[in-house]
Amino acid sequence: MNLGNPKGLTELAFYDKSSFSLSRSERQHIHSLHQKKFRYHFNQFVLEGVKLVQEALLARYPIQKIYVGKTALSKDWLQEFKALVNPELLRVVSDSEISSISSLKNPEGVIALAPITTREFSTDLPRLSPFIYLWEINDPGNLGTILRTARWFGITNVLLSPNSVDPYSPKVVRGTMGALFAIAIWQNVTFKNLKIYAANQEILLISADTSGSPVSSQRTNQWGLILGNESRGLPDSILNNSKYIFSIPRYGSGESLNLSVSAGIIMNELCQNNRG
Amino acid sequence: MNLGNPKGLTELAFYDKSSFSLSRSERQHIHSLHQKKFRYHFNQFVLEGVKLVQEALLARYPIQKIYVGKTALSKDWLQEFKALVNPELLRVVSDSEISSISSLKNPEGVIALAPITTREFSTDLPRLSPFIYLWEINDPGNLGTILRTARWFGITNVLLSPNSVDPYSPKVVRGTMGALFAIAIWQNVTFKNLKIYAANQEILLISADTSGSPVSSQRTNQWGLILGNESRGLPDSILNNSKYIFSIPRYGSGESLNLSVSAGIIMNELCQNNRG
Numbered sequence: 001m002n003l004g005n006p007k008g009l010t011e012l013a014f015y016d017k018s019s020f021s022l023s024r025s026e027r028q029h030i031h032s033l034h035q036k037k038f039r040y041h042f043n044q045f046v047l048e049g050v051k052l053v054q055e056a057l058l059a060r061y062p063i064q065k066i067y068v069g070k071t072a073l074s075k076d077w078l079q080e081f082k083a084l085v086n087p088e089l090l091r092v093v094s095d096s097e098i099s100s101i102s103s104l105k106n107p108e109g110v111i112a113l114a115p116i117t118t119r120e121f122s123t124d125l126p127r128l129s130p131f132i133y134l135w136e137i138n139d140p141g142n143l144g145t146i147l148r149t150a151r152w153f154g155i156t157n158v159l160l161s162p163n164s165v166d167p168y169s170p171k172v173v174r175g176t177m178g179a180l181f182a183i184a185i186w187q188n189v190t191f192k193n194l195k196i197y198a199a200n201q202e203i204l205l206i207s208a209d210t211s212g213s214p215v216s217s218q219r220t221n222q223w224g225l226i227l228g229n230e231s232r233g234l235p236d237s238i239l240n241n242s243k244y245i246f247s248i249p250r251y252g253s254g255e256s257l258n259l260s261v262s263a264g265i266i267m268n269e270l271c272q273n274n275r276g
Numbered sequence: 277m278n279l280g281n282p283k284g285l286t287e288l289a290f291y292d293k294s295s296f297s298l299s300r301s302e303r304q305h306i307h308s309l310h311q312k313k314f315r316y317h318f319n320q321f322v323l324e325g326v327k328l329v330q331e332a333l334l335a336r337y338p339i340q341k342i343y344v345g346k347t348a349l350s351k352d353w354l355q356e357f358k359a360l361v362n363p364e365l366l367r368v369v370s371d372s373e374i375s376s377i378s379s380l381k382n383p384e385g386v387i388a389l390a391p392i393t394t395r396e397f398s399t400d401l402p403r404l405s406p407f408i409y410l411w412e413i414n415d416p417g418n419l420g421t422i423l424r425t426a427r428w429f430g431i432t433n434v435l436l437s438p439n440s441v442d443p444y445s446p447k448v449v450r451g452t453m454g455a456l457f458a459i460a461i462w463q464n465v466t467f468k469n470l471k472i473y474a475a476n477q478e479i480l481l482i483s484a485d486t487s488g489s490p491v492s493s494q495r496t497n498q499w500g501l502i503l504g505n506e507s508r509g510l511p512d513s514i515l516n517n518s519k520y521i522f523s524i525p526r527y528g529s530g531e532s533l534n535l536s537v538s539a540g541i542i543m544n545e546l547c548q549n550n551r552g
Contacts (some may be wrong), residue, residue, distance in 0.1 A: 039508045046387060141417065145537060147509075148530060148533065149534070149535060149537055150528075151526075151529055151530045152524075152526050152528050152529070152530045152533050153526075153527050153528055154526075154527035155527075155528065156526030156528070174549060175534075177530065177531070178530070179530060180531070182528075248428075249547075250428050250429075250430075251428075251429050251430035252426075252428050252429055252430030252431065252432070252458075253427055253428045253430075253458055253548050254453065254458070255453070255470060256426060256453075257428050257540065258421045258425070258451075258540075259538070260534070260537055261421060261425055261536060261537055261539075262426075262540075264534075264538075264541050265540050265541055265544045268541045268544075271525075271527050
């Protein structure tokens with residue numbers, strides 16, 4: 001930023017005088033949010049990167065704070081951010097301070113804090129279908145990619161079993177490419193409750209498993225697609241309670257497909273015939 | 277390992293007395309292979325993990341060395357390895373030495389070295405179709421997953437443009453889950469040469485791009501699927517020279533799908549009608 005430039009000065013005046021330096025406790029707080037226990041203690045998570053923060057703002061997700069590096073003052077996206085956010089939530093800090101709170105090798109100059117959205121699943125909920133239920137999913141990259149794919153296919157509810165990876169971990173948040181703000185995530189949903197709920201709502205439970213038959217597209221969108229753990233797959237207790245078990249035909253070799261690739265292929269097939 | 281156990285002692289005697297310690301130059305050599313320039317200088321790459329080394333051995337890939345941690349002496353897989361490999365190539369070292377040469381947080385106790393397979397693409401090659409051509413692919417996770425998916429669908433040739441990520445980098449090798457040994461990889465293939473080759477061989481070039489129409493399955497398997505860079509997609513010079521441009525219908529929202537998910541969805545659709 002050129003401080004001799006009147007526009008630059010106006011920009012600076014826009015922010016509170018105490019900017020450009022983070023307190024030690026602020027830095028510690030942001031760092032603590034890289035750990036799950038602190039995220040849920042403070043009920044807050046970190047979003048990083050221009051695109052992701054932009055998606056959150058456009059989705060009117062209740063961002064609580066945006067830290068912007070000095071270099072970013074000259075960027076176009078900052079103007080857009082200012083139009084979308086309460087200026088009091090924007091805080092300019094030095095680029096080295098952005099680096100010190102970033103979890104990326106090449107920080108993009110913007111880091112935001114936002115509240116975790118907690119949803120309580122119950123067997124009395126109205127219809128959420130079509131939905132995806134992930135049983136003990138373990139890999140943050142897979143969860144992020146599955147959320148992104150679900151959004152593409154218009155599946156706006158994703159349910160997670162107990163012992164699944166935290167959807168608010170930095171790697172998941174990044175991998176969703178903004179889908180986190182477009183999808184309702186339900187955590188700690190036991191299969192026992194899911195089964196009761198699906199029966200109440202007359203929702204077809206469809207499991208993905210190598211023991212299954214080729215996917216047939218469904219004429220209804222009253223279905224829930226169930227995907228298992230990356231190495232263990234799904235337990236019999238879930239397979240035995242599914243209306244259909246689908247698999248992806250193998251024309252070559254190999255033991256399995258990557259979980260998020262399987263999820264994408266099956267979502268694509270299920271969605272093909274049930275939309276306008 | 278229980279040293280008081282006669283079986284354990286026999287196992288130990290199986291190996292050369294100089295084992296249990298890596299020389300400094302050996303360690304440095306293995307570390308150097310984490311960098312692309314040294315991999316191509318020595319024409320060698322590192323494979324890590326039981327499953328991956330097992331896949332390489334079963335595929336008769338010419339493994340040059342296998343380092344096994346002491347703890348592994350009691351493992352079942354070691355017996356299988358011994359049946360598949362020249363015992364002179366097996367080298368037992370201490371667990372801490374395995375850790376010191378591993379690129380993983382939790383090493384599995386086995387690390388192998390193998391030669392890079394270099395293939396020279398030319399416009400006179402016999403038919404390689406169906407194949408996948410990746411243009412300036414950037415992310416090692418995506419490349420690994422695409423190779424794994426291609427293997428599943430029986431697509432045994434993958435062509436990489438110049439400026440693509442190195443298929444022998446540790447993250448790609450790991451992500452392939454063994455597909456690296458089942459697929460022929462052709463590097464540095466320019467689109468100019470690919471176009472001449474495809475015309476010679478009457479192979480349909482099919483590009484994946486959001487500007488395209490829904491995938492239609494092909495009755496022939498004389499096709500090559502072209503996928504672009506994660507952020508820039510494909511250049512017009514490639515799109516304009518493709519017989520078909522296919523995209524994946526979006527029923528929801530979001531700017532794009534993950535590259536390896538898109539690749540999987542399109543491979544699945546292309547393969548559906550052209551096999552027995």
